Amino acid sequence: MVTMVKKISHSSQVANHVTLDELFQVLKKNKLKLTPPRKLIVEALLENHGPFSAEDIQTKFIKKNCDLATVYRTLISLEEARIIRRCEFGDGIARYELIDPHHSHHHHHLICKECKTVEVIDACELENTVNKFAKKRGFTNVSHILEFFGTCPNCQA
Amino acid sequence: MVTMVKKISHSSQVANHVTLDELFQVLKKNKLKLTPPRKLIVEALLENHGPFSAEDIQTKFIKKNCDLATVYRTLISLEEARIIRRCEFGDGIARYELIDPHHSHHHHHLICKECKTVEVIDACELENTVNKFAKKRGFTNVSHILEFFGTCPNCQA
DNA sequence: TTCGGTGCAAATCATTTGCAGGCGG
DNA sequence: CCGCCTGCAAATGATTTGCACCGAA
Numbered sequence: 001m002v003t004m005v006k007k008i009s010h011s012s013q014v015a016n017h018v019t020l021d022e023l024f025q026v027l028k029k030n031k032l033k034l035t036p037p038r039k040l041i042v043e044a045l046l047e048n049h050g051p052f053s054a055e056d057i058q059t060k061f062i063k064k065n066c067d068l069a070t071v072y073r074t075l076i077s078l079e080e081a082r083i084i085r086r087c088e089f090g091d092g093i094a095r096y097e098l099i100d101p102h103h104s105h106h107h108h109h110l111i112c113k114e115c116k117t118v119e120v121i122d123a124c125e126l127e128n129t130v131n132k133f134a135k136k137r138g139f140t141n142v143s144h145i146l147e148f149f150g151t152c153p154n155c156q157a
Numbered sequence: 158m159v160t161m162v163k164k165i166s167h168s169s170q171v172a173n174h175v176t177l178d179e180l181f182q183v184l185k186k187n188k189l190k191l192t193p194p195r196k197l198i199v200e201a202l203l204e205n206h207g208p209f210s211a212e213d214i215q216t217k218f219i220k221k222n223c224d225l226a227t228v229y230r231t232l233i234s235l236e237e238a239r240i241i242r243r244c245e246f247g248d249g250i251a252r253y254e255l256i257d258p259h260h261s262h263h264h265h266h267l268i269c270k271e272c273k274t275v276e277v278i279d280a281c282e283l284e285n286t287v288n289k290f291a292k293k294r295g296f297t298n299v300s301h302i303l304e305f306f307g308t309c310p311n312c313q314a
Numbered sequence: 315t316t317c318g319g320t321g322c323a324a325a326t327c328a329t330t331t332g333c334a335g336g337c338g339g
Numbered sequence: 340c341c342g343c344c345t346g347c348a349a350a351t352g353a354t355t356t357g358c359a360c361c362g363a364a
Contacts, residue, residue: 074319150298190344211328
């Protein structure tokens with residue numbers, strides 16, 4: 001399944017972005033070798049915004065220059081190294097996006113159920129609530145997934 | 158993949174619950190025949206709290222008294238009839254829980270990443286925020302998924 | 315040189331679908 | 340009696356894994 005790829009104007013994107021080299025350093029710190037497939041995938045995710053599926057990455061960005069199985073394996077490694085984050089769109093397909101350590105503001109997405117276009121929602125008012133509930137029940141290591149769905153203006157035909 | 162089944166004390170559960178008969182009426186209103194598999198599945202979801210996967214339902218609750226394919230088909234029908242709700246735990250497995258029309262307060266879950274035990278979080282402070290963002294961007298028909306994850310006290314060994 | 319990483323193909327897992335027979339309304 | 344439903348088996352789609360070879364450190 002392939003998602004609509006769409007460049008999104010990201011108002012909060014100011015200077016001081018992560019660079020490819022910085023990301024490569026993070027790979028090294030995590031004892032991950034700098035191989036061609038990994039370079040391609042990290043670069044693709046740095047240059048394209050929005051969560052993408054393994055298939056998206058392989059067919060649209062790196063033009064089949066590495067095997068799909070390698071893309072899956074790489075995405076798992078990158079997530080463990082906290083370079084990318086896994087997003088859940090509720091359709092059984094894993095999608096990933098870069099975590100920019102310089103702009104690590106936690107954010108969410110507004111996804112069109114029809115065309116799967118993704119918009120960024122630069123807000124999360126949940127942190128406090130979440131931690132409160134979790135602590136009260138003795139849970140540790142807490143995280144959450146939050147995604148919004150709807151029909152975008154284009155698809156309301 | 159099978160989820161840990163655990164009865165949960167649900168503080169907000171007072172009298173005036175849905176009954177099996179009421180649910181059967183809803184089925185009929187939606188032009189769904191009252192067949193043995195459907196009765197079994199609805200009953201299972203009424204008597205057990207917490208989102209369950211198709212496999213959970215078939216193996217734990219109805220003891221293979223109907224085909225797995227039928228469970229999947231039934232769950233889809235029940236969701237369309239708004240008798241059950243689909244939940245997303247981010248592990249590629251669809252889980253469903255009953256929607257009690259008498260206590261239809263929107264709620265979320267706190268899931269242990271290890272044992273998959275589910276606790277109910279009786280709060281959603283998002284409705285307003287959500288609708289605000291969505292409207293601003295011309296989205297209609299808006300919904301959201303929100304689930305919390307962590308490590309439960311038991312699994313912190 | 316040494317493992318970790320890769321490509322390829324086969325396996326796995328959740329879910330869906332085609333089809334012929336069965337039964338609820 | 341008429342379709343909707345079901346069981347069974349096969350198909351599908353995403354993801355994972357086994358294995359032999361290869362190349363980054």
